[in-house]
Amino acid sequence: MRAVIYEQTGGPEVLRVVERPEPAPGPGEVRVRVARSGVNPTDWKARTGRRPGDPAPFGRQVPNQDGAGTIDAVGAGVDRGRRGERVWIWEAAWQRPEGTAQEALTLPARQAVALPPGASFDLGASLGIPALTAHRALTIGTDGPLVLAPGSLVGRVVLVAGGAGLVGHAAIELARWAGATVVTTVSSGEKATLARAAGAQHIVNYRTADAAAEIRGIAPAGVDLVVEVNPIANLSLNQAVLASGGSIAIYADTGGDTLSVPIRPAMTANTRFQFVLVYTLSEREKDQAVTDVSAALAAGVLRLGADAGLPVHHFPFEETAAAHAALEQGRTGKVLIDVAAP
Numbered sequence: 001m002r003a004v005i006y007e008q009t010g011g012p013e014v015l016r017v018v019e020r021p022e023p024a025p026g027p028g029e030v031r032v033r034v035a036r037s038g039v040n041p042t043d044w045k046a047r048t049g050r051r052p053g054d055p056a057p058f059g060r061q062v063p064n065q066d067g068a069g070t071i072d073a074v075g076a077g078v079d080r081g082r083r084g085e086r087v088w089i090w091e092a093a094w095q096r097p098e099g100t101a102q103e104a105l106t107l108p109a110r111q112a113v114a115l116p117p118g119a120s121f122d123l124g125a126s127l128g129i130p131a132l133t134a135h136r137a138l139t140i141g142t143d144g145p146l147v148l149a150p151g152s153l154v155g156r157v158v159l160v161a162g163g164a165g166l167v168g169h170a171a172i173e174l175a176r177w178a179g180a181t182v183v184t185t186v187s188s189g190e191k192a193t194l195a196r197a198a199g200a201q202h203i204v205n206y207r208t209a210d211a212a213a214e215i216r217g218i219a220p221a222g223v224d225l226v227v228e229v230n231p232i233a234n235l236s237l238n239q240a241v242l243a244s245g246g247s248i249a250i251y252a253d254t255g256g257d258t259l260s261v262p263i264r265p266a267m268t269a270n271t272r273f274q275f276v277l278v279y280t281l282s283e284r285e286k287d288q289a290v291t292d293v294s295a296a297l298a299a300g301v302l303r304l305g306a307d308a309g310l311p312v313h314h315f316p317f318e319e320t321a322a323a324h325a326a327l328e329q330g331r332t333g334k335v336l337i338d339v340a341a342p
Contacts, residue, residue, distance in 0.1 A: 001019070001020060001021075001022045001102065001103040001104055002017055002018070002019060002020075002102065002103050002317065003017070003018055003019075003020050003062050003101065003102035003103065004016070004017055004018075004062060004063060004101035004102065004317070004320045005018055005056075005060050005061060005062055006047055006056050006060075006061055006063065007055070007056050007059065007060050007061075008052075008053050008054060008055055008056055009047060009048060009049030009050070009051070009052055009053065009054045009055075009056060010047070010048070010049075010052040010053060011048070011052070011325075012044075012047075012321035012322070012324040012325040012328070013321060014047065015047070015063065015101075015320050015321040015324065017317070017318060017320070020102075022103075022104055023098075023104065023105065023106045024073070024075075024106070025073050025074055025075035025078070025106045026075045026076075026106065027075050027076040027077050028075060028076070028077050028078060028108055028109055029074075029075040029078070029106045029107060029108055029109060030071045030073070030074050030075070030078055030082060030087075030106065030107065030109045030112050031071065031072055031073040031074070031104055031105070031106045032067070032069045032070065032071055032072070032087060032089060032104065032105055032106075032107070032112055033069045033070050033071075033072045033103070033104050033340070034067050034068075034069040034089075034100055034102060034103060034104060034105060034339040034340065035067075035068055035069040035070070035121040035125075035338075035339060035340040036067055036068045036069070036121045036122055036124070036125035036336050036337065036338065036339060036340075037064045037066070037067045037099075037100040037101045037102075037125060037320075037336070037337040037339050038064065038065075038066035038067055038068075038100070038125035038126055038127075038128060038334065038335070038336055038337075039064055039323050039324060039327050039335040039336070039337065040064075040065060040066060040128070040129050040130060040166060040327075041166075041252075041327065041328075042065065042129060043063050043064050043065060043093075043099070043324065043327075044324045044327055044328045046061075046063065046093070047061075047063055047324065057097065058096075058097035059097075060097060061093070061097050061099070062093065062097060062098050062099040062100075062101055062102050062105070063093065063099045063101050063320075063324070064092070064093060064099040064100045064101045064337070065090065065091050065092050065093050065094065065099060065100070065128055065129050066088075066089060066090060066092070066100060066125055066126070066127065066128030066129055067088075067089040067092065067100030067124075067125050067128075067339075068086070068087065068088045068089060068115065068121040068122075068123075068124030068125040069086075069087065069089070069121065069339075069340070070084065070085065070086055070087070071083055071084065071085045071087055071112060072084075072104070074109070075106075075109075078109045082109070085112075085114055086114070086115040086119075086121070086124070087112040087113055087114055087115055087124070088112075088113050088115055088119075088123075088124030088125065088127050088128065089107065089111060089112055089113075089124075089125075089128065090111055090113070090127070090128040090129065090132060090290065091111055091128070091129070091132075091278070091279065091286075092105060092107050092111065094279045095279075100125075100339075101317075101320050101337060101339070102339070103339055103340075110287070110290075113290055113294055114294075115297075116297060116298045119297060120304070122304055122312060122334075122336060123297075123302065123303070123304045125336055126304050126310070126312075126334045126336070127170075127293060127297065127302065129278055130166040130167045130169070130170045131170045131174070131289075131293045131296075131302065132278045132286070132289045132290070132293060133167045133170075133251050133276060133278050134167050134168075134170035134171035134174050134227065135148055135170075135174060135288075135289040135292055135293055136249070136251075136276045136278060136281060136285065136289060137167070137171060137225075137227040137249035137251055137276050138153065138158065138171060138174055138175055138178065138180075138225065138227065138249075140225075140247055140249050140272075140274040140276065141156075141224065141225050141247045141272075142245060142247060142272055145178075146288065147288065147292060148174060148177075148178050148292040148296075149178065149292065149295065150177060150178065150179065151178070151179050152178045152179065153175060153178035153179050153180035154178075154179035154180070155179075156179075156180045156181070156224040156225060157180065157181045157183065157218075157219040157221075157222070157223045157224050157225075157243075158171070158175045158180040158181070158182050158183070158223070158224065158225045158226075158227065159183045159184070159185070159215065159223040159225070159226045159227070159238075159241065160172055160175070160182060160183070160184040160185075160195075160200065160226075160227045161184075161185050161226065161227060161228050161229050161230060161234055162184075162185065162186070162229040162230065163184030163185065163186055163191070163194070163195030163198065163200050163203070164186055164190075164191035164194040164195055164309070164332055165229060165332075166310075166334065167227070167229065167251060167252075168184065168195075168227065168229065169194075169195075169198050169309055169310045170302065171227045172184060172195065172198040172199050172200050172309070173198055173199055173296070173301050173302055173303065174292075174293075174296055174301070174302075175227075176199040176200075176201075176301075177296050177299070177301040180225075181201060181202075181218075181219070182199065182200045182201055182202070183200070183201070183202040183203075183204065183215055183218055183219065183223065184200040184202070184203055184204070185203075185204050185205075185206045185211060185234075185237075186203060186204070186205055186206070187205065187206065187207050188205070188207070189205070190332075191332065192205060194306070194309040194310070194311070194332070195309060196309070197306070197307060197308055197309035198308065198309030198310070199309070202215075202218045206237070211237055212237055212240040212241055215237075215241040216240070216241055219241070219243075221243055222241060222242055222243025222244065222246060223238075223241050223242050223243055223246060224243050224246050224247070225246060225247050225248075225249065226238050226242065226246070226247070226248040226249065227249050227251070228248050228249060228250045228251065228252075229251065229252045229254050230252070230254040230255050231248070231250045231252075231253075231254075231255070231259050232254075232255040232256050232258075232259055233254075233255050235259070235261065239262075239265050239266065239269070239271065242269060242271060243269075244269050244270055245269075245270045245271075245272075246269070246271060246272070247271075247272040247273075247274055248271065248272070248273050248274070249274050249276050250273065250274070250275050250276065251275075251276040251277070261273070304334065306333075310333055310334050311332065311333030311334070312333060312334050312336060313326060313331060313333055313334065313335050313336065314336050314337075314338055314342065315335065315336070315337050315338065316337075316338055317337055317338060317339050319337075320337050323335050323336075323337050
């Protein structure tokens with residue numbers, strides 16, 4: 001079977017297609033025949049590593065955490081009835097050499113989650129890390145909720161920084177499903193259109209408006225929760241609009257790796273800063289996120305395509321390097337690799 005691998009860190013050019021034996025599932029595992037492999041920022045950052053030329057994890061790494069396909073074999077201890085099940089895959093390559101950029105892979109059965117009828121492989125491959133990250137960001141407030149469901153965020157105001165991004169898109173959809181009032185910031189009219197299509201009720205272009213004044217006009221008592229992609233650039237804005245006791249969920253290091261927080265304003269407002277990385281969450285937190293995301297998916301809340309606020313960009317399997325390059329260069333929308341024919 002075909003697989004994309006890299007043996008040392010570096011740019012997209014380190015990715016190459018090879019032939020390798022088809023894997024067999026071990027105890028507690030399933031084998032998934034991959035249809036789509038999703039590319040996230042975490043995938044190209046892992047490929048880049050700390051510096052070019054370092055050995056790849058495990059000596060040879062298949063990239064990409066997310067994907068979708070069909071279970072065609074199961075290992076000992078797994079319900080044989082799962083064969084033929086259409087699934088979405090999450091966290092395939094975390095501390096494992098086997099990502100989704102290959103024609104078939106084995107992984108723990110809990111990381112291959114049933115797709116509801118009508119949900120496409122494209123949509124399934126677009127969930128994973130972005131949706132689970134958004135879920136965690138929306139459930140870190142000082143008073144919860146621990147479970148995301150219809151009504152669980154009623155009465156809350158959520159500010160999503162970068163509403164046209166992958167996590168931002170999922171956060172808008174999930175927050176609206178849970179009943180929150182959603183405000184999002186964007187940098188262009190095109191991205192405003194995408195955020196509106198995703199379901200944001202209030203959109204602020206921070207390049208053409210006084211963002212703090214606009215957000216305070218929308219939420220005079222302040223924002224309860226910020227889903228933050230660029231904590232350094234947005235620190236002053238967040239402190240200006242956050243309600244007393246509000247929380248800032250930081251899931252990315254866009255803009256740098258050192259955040260300097262003025263203590264007195266944050267202390268006065270009882271501000272909570274919560275950092276979010278899906279990979280190192282507890283198993284309980286991951287399982288809850290998967291359960292809630294699956295419920296939202298079954299309810300038709302999570303959508304894909306330009307008319308839903310998330311354009312799709314397909315790349316042939318042989319052009320996985322180009323897919324990585326496109327996302328690394330800032331392509332807006334979801335980048336998918338067609339492992340099997342569309």
